Amino acid sequence: MSAVSIKKTLNGEIQTGTRVTIQGWVRTRRDSKAGFSFISVHDGSCFDPIQVVAPAELVNYEDTVQKITSGCSVICTGTLVESQGRGQTFEIQATDVHVCGWVDDPDTYPIQPKQHSFEFLRDVAHLRPRTNTFGAVTRVRHVTATAIHRYFHEHDFFWINTPIITAADAEGAGDMFRVSTLDLANLPRTDTGAIDFSQDFFGRETFLTVSGQLNIEGYCLALSNVYTFGPTFRAENSNTTRHLAEFWMIEPEIAFADLDDLADLAEDFLKYVFKAVLEECPKDMAFFAQRIEPTAIARLEALIEAPFVRLEYAEAIEILKSSGQKFEFKPEWGLDLQTEHERYLTEKHFSAPVVVKNYPTEIKAFYMRIADDRKTVAALDVLAPGIGEIIGGSQREERLDVLYQRMAKQGMDAETYSWYLDLRRYGTVPHAGFGLGFERLITYITGMANIRDVIPYPRVPGRANF
RNA sequence: UCCCCGGUAGCUCAGUUGGUUAGAGCGGGUGACUGUUAAUCACUAGGUCGUUGGUUCGAGUCCAUCCCGGGGAGCCA
Numbered sequence: 001m002s003a004v005s006i007k008k009t010l011n012g013e014i015q016t017g018t019r020v021t022i023q024g025w026v027r028t029r030r031d032s033k034a035g036f037s038f039i040s041v042h043d044g045s046c047f048d049p050i051q052v053v054a055p056a057e058l059v060n061y062e063d064t065v066q067k068i069t070s071g072c073s074v075i076c077t078g079t080l081v082e083s084q085g086r087g088q089t090f091e092i093q094a095t096d097v098h099v100c101g102w103v104d105d106p107d108t109y110p111i112q113p114k115q116h117s118f119e120f121l122r123d124v125a126h127l128r129p130r131t132n133t134f135g136a137v138t139r140v141r142h143v144t145a146t147a148i149h150r151y152f153h154e155h156d157f158f159w160i161n162t163p164i165i166t167a168a169d170a171e172g173a174g175d176m177f178r179v180s181t182l183d184l185a186n187l188p189r190t191d192t193g194a195i196d197f198s199q200d201f202f203g204r205e206t207f208l209t210v211s212g213q214l215n216i217e218g219y220c221l222a223l224s225n226v227y228t229f230g231p232t233f234r235a236e237n238s239n240t241t242r243h244l245a246e247f248w249m250i251e252p253e254i255a256f257a258d259l260d261d262l263a264d265l266a267e268d269f270l271k272y273v274f275k276a277v278l279e280e281c282p283k284d285m286a287f288f289a290q291r292i293e294p295t296a297i298a299r300l301e302a303l304i305e306a307p308f309v310r311l312e313y314a315e316a317i318e319i320l321k322s323s324g325q326k327f328e329f330k331p332e333w334g335l336d337l338q339t340e341h342e343r344y345l346t347e348k349h350f351s352a353p354v355v356v357k358n359y360p361t362e363i364k365a366f367y368m369r370i371a372d373d374r375k376t377v378a379a380l381d382v383l384a385p386g387i388g389e390i391i392g393g394s395q396r397e398e399r400l401d402v403l404y405q406r407m408a409k410q411g412m413d414a415e416t417y418s419w420y421l422d423l424r425r426y427g428t429v430p431h432a433g434f435g436l437g438f439e440r441l442i443t444y445i446t447g448m449a450n451i452r453d454v455i456p457y458p459r460v461p462g463r464a465n466f
Numbered sequence: 467u468c469c470c471c472g473g474u475a476g477c478u479c480a481g482u483u484g485g486u487u488a489g490a491g492c493g494g495g496u497g498a499c500u501g502u503u504a505a506u507c508a509c510u511a512g513g514u515c516g517u518u519g520g521u522u523c524g525a526g527u528c529c530a531u532c533c534c535g536g537g538g539a540g541c542c543a
Contacts, residue, residue, distance in 0.1 A: 030502045036502090038505095110477075112476080236541060240538080250543095388542095390543075
């Protein structure tokens with residue numbers, strides 16, 4: 001008999017009276033001297049475990065069933081029945097309980113049927129997926145990723161796998177990890193004493209990507225609507241609840257589009273994804289609302305209904321200035337919004353996600369389209385209550401001469417970016433795109449406070465365990 | 467990188483102005499009890515109090531140092 005997922009045994013898909021085999025890991029075992037044990041088994045297929053009722057008549061009851069502890073892997077066969085007890089609809093009356101793998105030392109098995117701190121669970125990242133919370137996070141993460149691909153597919157976007165290894169050393173998005181096969185203890189040198197990267201694997205200096213944007217623009221100016229969804233690396237020494245050195249980023253890029261088209265896309269996209277998660281993960285979301293963040297479901301529902309607030313950067317500054325709030329950093333036109341400013345806007349003033357558009361030229365990247373008066377560029381940030389910046393994007397500078405000037409002004413080497421300039425030389429069009437941090441999105445959806453708890457094995461400064 | 471907080475049993479924590487033998491709950495073991503629900507009750511095992519040094523008659527407690535963790539800020543997604 002082939003095994004079925006616990007999800008199927010619990011969702012009514014299988015008729016009661018059917019003989020089934022399930023396989024998974026034990027959460028708890030409770031004995032009843034009335035002649036049976038209750039074994040709570042999960043397999044990750046759904047939030048709830050199934051209760052296996054193991055009668056004392058089983059041949060291995062005393063030497064096996066009664067020795068089962070949390071974490072053992074089991075294969076159980078029996079009849080699916082309506083539960084005679086409270087707390088669950090279905091359960092399995094076992095005729096066979098087989099322990100696949102014992103827990104060597106139950107005394108030190110880290111995952112107990114109790115609340116653990118997330119800090120502790122980070123130290124056992126290989127075992128934490130066995131907990132309620134991380135099972136739920138994992139399923140939500142999967143459903144979110146799937147919804148993202150589905151949204152783009154349904155809207156005629158193509159998924160472009162931009163390279164992870166890149167030679168562009170100044171994409172303007174922070175410090176990069178070096179990729180090299182040179183012998184660190186014995187580096188080849190040029191005549192001038194510099195490291196001779198011509199002897200390196202690629203014959204030049206290379207890094208891990210900090211963004212697929214520049215690469216994807218080429219595909220945008222050919223396939224019109226495209227996106228990346230892949231790993232991204234930042235070697236910044238950021239120690240916060242919302243930064244990772246390795247994370248996943250979604251970057252759509254749309255042709256024949258301006259900043260408002262981009263804001264429309266961001267809003268429609270986020271609403272679609274939130275809706276999908278609420279529909280496909282009701283149990284997991286209910287858990288987050290109950291145990292992690294009380295507003296987890298309510299705020300997503302509210303967000304799906306209401307139109308996003310949109311305002312100019314200049315307006316945002318005015319709101320902050322006349323707010324009467326005491327800020328550590330005074331809001332001033334020309335300065336970037338501080339975390340405290342973003343929080344005020346999203347959490348207090350609007351109590352909603354806010355799209356801020358058209359930032360001062362000086363504080364934004366070279367590729368963003370400059371306004372006629374040169375004071376601002378067509379950039380936008382989507383700010384969400386609780387986490388701040390979730391999306392950052394812009395309309396790209398599509399005019400060759402303007403882009404060239406801006407690069408020169410920033411002392412950038414036009415030669416390195418000649419291929420990027422080609423895109424403006426041959427059939428340029430207005431286009432725009434944004435970057436969305438996947439883990440930040442999961443953080444927002446689940447209400448999990450720390451981004452290290454929504455990725456399987458977090459990489460942060462000073463830590464790359466597992 | 468900067469600021470703040472913390473490190474005591476497998477886990478979550480308590481530990482008074484420095485003072486005898488460092489405690490509880492959960493988890494483990496043993497037993498009792500029960501269609502049980504993070505079951506309940508009794509008994510039991512389990513600790514180099516993060517490291518190194520200092521102050522003191524005496525340090526889990528005070529000081530310094532380093533290591534590790536967490537939160538906040540900056541950078542950003």
